[in-house]
Amino acid sequence: MSGNSIGQNFVVTTFGESHGVALGCIIDGCPPGVELSEADMQHDLDRRRPGTSRYTTARREPDEVRILSGVFEGQTTGTSIGLLIENTDQRSKDYSNIKDLFRPGHADYTYQQKYGVRDYRGGGRSSARETAMRVAAGAVAKKYLKQVHGVEINAYLSQLGPIKAEAVDFEEIEKNAFFFPDASKLDALDEYMRDLKKSGDSIGAKVTVVATGVPVGLGEPVFDRLDAEVAHALMGINAVKGVEIGDGFEVVNQKGSEHRDLMSPEGFASNHAGGILGGISSGQPIVAHIAMKPTSSISVPGESMTAQGDSAEVVTKGRHDPCVGIRAVPIAEAMLAIVLMDHLLRHRAQNMEVNSSTPVIGMR
Amino acid sequence: MSGNSIGQNFVVTTFGESHGVALGCIIDGCPPGVELSEADMQHDLDRRRPGTSRYTTARREPDEVRILSGVFEGQTTGTSIGLLIENTDQRSKDYSNIKDLFRPGHADYTYQQKYGVRDYRGGGRSSARETAMRVAAGAVAKKYLKQVHGVEINAYLSQLGPIKAEAVDFEEIEKNAFFFPDASKLDALDEYMRDLKKSGDSIGAKVTVVATGVPVGLGEPVFDRLDAEVAHALMGINAVKGVEIGDGFEVVNQKGSEHRDLMSPEGFASNHAGGILGGISSGQPIVAHIAMKPTSSISVPGESMTAQGDSAEVVTKGRHDPCVGIRAVPIAEAMLAIVLMDHLLRHRAQNMEVNSSTPVIGMR
């Protein structure tokens, strides 16, 4: 399996460049009998879609997904599902100015050195535009997980630059353009972003993703532990520089007596572990955080180099998100859904006959 | 491929329980013609080995590795390499007291629920004892990477509880039992650990791992980006709760103009990215940090549950590390080496003919 696939039993493979003809994806291993239509995916695609608020890129793509196979009479058939989104907003603009220029903080230089050739239009394959297909595939996983196991997956922006969410109100998340769970900070966010846009700069962010209702037992030690697989999926999102499970880096200065989640027949007393013990889901909510770097596509001039090895200065103009962390919210949900789905299938492949006599406990 | 394998072209598969007969591993895909003997692995095994200082578990295992195949007349032959470490210190102790007891913060409960049965002796497969084989396999990768590409991989303890390394002196790391790079903090560490042992508690830690000399171009977007794969490998180490690449979670409050690494024909001006751009190595040093939780094996009593679902209290006695982060240092090196080795092979499979005309730059 090469790098454009993820999963083992529920496998998602994608293709597509930012300014190419289309984006596409194949989902292989989806259980049969799941009711599925384009509408199931469109909601999350719309949440990820550019042009939905003044704080995300102004590029307008309807991002309409089409199901090309694997669904018959409204149900999945167990065969591979082909999905397609055509790129409509490919402005026939002139790229000659960036053709031979490496933007600092971007993948231009590394793609050129790896492959010797690159599609420089809008970042080509390295653009976050490809995550549209991840969101579509993730929506299929989300639907199955919810229907069959009652799993709910929700992400939100937990921090934008210096502004942290202090309260987490899940009802609030979908009500604002930031996916921010703390309504008391919305004005501050607004003001911060307005100033940022004026300065032509960008800002980092932290996204938190939570899955509830996950059955006990998912994860395949020792290498494909659930936490390792979640880290793989989340760190694989463009611009992510850090992943935490549960308390994450706070554990560095925690004592064992403080960190371990005590348990009793009534349930777990706390969830420092973030729902994963020994690489296996514990039945508690799975909690992960990711750090999103500020985009390097800014109008602040920066020192750079050409493909020929000459000095150059870069100023990025055009349609770019000042905080890519915002649109990462539905992407993080999708990636977690894909991992959980794959591990649900992997788990039951091996452990279908298991009937543990130990009672399942939840949070107290 | 199930959960006990890691890698695609350089594949490491392991087996073995804490108190079983032996630990073993198969390395598949190692290039032929590499000089290899047990001595090449023994050095790192000794660094990881328990019983080497008073701050790690007192369990004594010689951890002598034997090469069973794949090496002929001192050279790898390209066939699969079998490695074996026999467990010698299997005290025939009585485990009846923990047989039906779930230690909080451990994998006892999740293994029981996943498999319906578990080897409760010393944690069985969930014990960090299995990482001995990772260290052995990692030593093979390290040797090849160094010989063929001059890659150097070094890890160190960057923080233990409240004590942070403020200076990083690579010479210092191997001179103290903490793998700590800042000699000025050694007395403080000593004192901290002495108090900790008295209290019967444990403490978290942060480990940093750095690889220099990594060629440009490693990493397979979009899912097997190098950062995603590093995150997978490092989060898969027992007790790890967070992974950062480069600036990690500091990016949440960074501006784009501050984060992006400017570049010129003379090289990169900084390394906030930690050596990876767009999921592909940039030729700069690869820098990753991991958060290690405090072990839950402490003598402080804790509320728990039995396999039958009754309340119980747990007090862990016996040989345990008060800070598992210390011994994670050689393990982190090994995991990074395995990932880089695998991606070196994956990269050249596809890109052998690539001859980029763009000059390779390093750090200024």
Add this chain to the structure above:
Amino acid sequence: MSGNSIGQNFVVTTFGESHGVALGCIIDGCPPGVELSEADMQHDLDRRRPGTSRYTTARREPDEVRILSGVFEGQTTGTSIGLLIENTDQRSKDYSNIKDLFRPGHADYTYQQKYGVRDYRGGGRSSARETAMRVAAGAVAKKYLKQVHGVEINAYLSQLGPIKAEAVDFEEIEKNAFFFPDASKLDALDEYMRDLKKSGDSIGAKVTVVATGVPVGLGEPVFDRLDAEVAHALMGINAVKGVEIGDGFEVVNQKGSEHRDLMSPEGFASNHAGGILGGISSGQPIVAHIAMKPTSSISVPGESMTAQGDSAEVVTKGRHDPCVGIRAVPIAEAMLAIVLMDHLLRHRAQNMEVNSSTPVIGMR
């Protein structure tokens, strides 16, 4: 990796049903810098295409393939290549008569039992229509193999029912509608097929595929030996019931002194082995044969069963090949090309530094 992908470093994943919206495929791992256009694939697609002669199905599909990604300015970029063929000839016919009927010798019954649901229109995913995408992907592999290593891959119909090719003239193959290499048998074939069509029955066939110029060293023992991988790829073509490498089943009554291919500095004296020794290509031509069963879509009535478990009689009407072996010729070439391409990349991942001092020999 689930069942709709083939390959490890050169990975082909397909989707699409016989009467669905479209067929598609993703090629992941293709080396960058290969000149590629739709025209490179169209030739083989046309060879496989139905409706090209009166001995193949009358269904008319233009089978025009479109490249959706992975190619920029006429060259592959190393990113995943998306391919699409839209189904145009989806007669809006009434399928109610076969909806609940299992055609004997077809996959209707097994798909129903495996998935609980099936797309019954024209066989759905089990139709050989999906092989169009294999042919498209195979054309990419063929092009690379030829350009970089001078590998030539050619298949032909070596037997149709009782009529065997006694001479093999590669020039002849593309001149007749049977891909038959022995011009002296063409009249006999014509007559045989005319009678067969009248009878409403179908006939089996044998296809031979030969690759020349394959470098020494491809194949990954012990499980992914080249012969095992070729067998996997060829047996995976619809209707194939047997695969032979070299002398195949003739070896059952051969002596060792007769079978082994003697060798000398001047080359191999014979090629009973079919170009593979110990699971690794020897540099001799790779020769494989496949047995194609007669299609079960015939107008001869047959006893069957309904989805509800009742007795039924089946008579297949409509557009069907009386000998599916004919159109299997380009498919067999494609599958061998995909396997060789994948193994070329796998081989060089591990063995790039190998410089055997032993001279390479060919056939005498």
Add this chain to the structure above:
Amino acid sequence: MSGNSIGQNFVVTTFGESHGVALGCIIDGCPPGVELSEADMQHDLDRRRPGTSRYTTARREPDEVRILSGVFEGQTTGTSIGLLIENTDQRSKDYSNIKDLFRPGHADYTYQQKYGVRDYRGGGRSSARETAMRVAAGAVAKKYLKQVHGVEINAYLSQLGPIKAEAVDFEEIEKNAFFFPDASKLDALDEYMRDLKKSGDSIGAKVTVVATGVPVGLGEPVFDRLDAEVAHALMGINAVKGVEIGDGFEVVNQKGSEHRDLMSPEGFASNHAGGILGGISSGQPIVAHIAMKPTSSISVPGESMTAQGDSAEVVTKGRHDPCVGIRAVPIAEAMLAIVLMDHLLRHRAQNMEVNSSTPVIGMR
């Protein structure tokens, strides 16, 4: 996954050379709760073991397998199972005469060219000695398949040179040293082999393997069809040159009306398909045949070449099977068991909820 692993959810990875220290294997993905001891594997190992009759090699290896992990208190725990067989009969003989000599029909030349180095002692990794571990792993699969689904897997020698089994009496197979199912031919076999040994030559053979009780639904189209996977596993056995499913190459001259297996509520009327339709098991017996080439290790002199590229003559002396097909019988069973086991797990990963309302039929 590199070439020394087979399977996706039930993964077997092996190591070991003919004259190395030991052979070993890791089974990953075995369901927990299976009663398992060394005795379960020893029976098949003894059937495969050399030195059991005067018609197989005189090399004596006790082939005692040890379970090193993954089994606790007599049950599998779901963790990876480590198996080991130490090589005891490593005669410290002088190999200098074959060190630089390529035996025709062997893998000496191809291993040398692929890897640049090879373990020449007894064929190293290319020796069929490695199949001992396949037999051990296969025994685990056989046990599970039998216990949970009542699957029975039996192979036999269906032809040795010119002598074909005309009757198939499964009771007879284990009663003679040839695994031959037709007692009326035993004298002829005896005489044939006596003459063959005198001549110093070897002979090919055909082995048939049958699995009964296989559930409907196993196999993952379109590439990992069950027939494709069986072909991969069987063609991957040393010396195999052909694989047939059901009627195999006989289909080349069959009519559709003759080949298709008619079906009714009472069951299938015939089994030309060999139990697989559309790449998915039909519930009928799975029937496969393999062609085993005559070993090239014969005392008849043969023209060859040295590693330096000089002419040479080869005469193989020592302990060799005149018909390697005989000992292939338990190996074929093991490989079929491994494939079925893996596909059982793969199938239920995706299709656990499927409840087809169509009745399951068997053979009439």
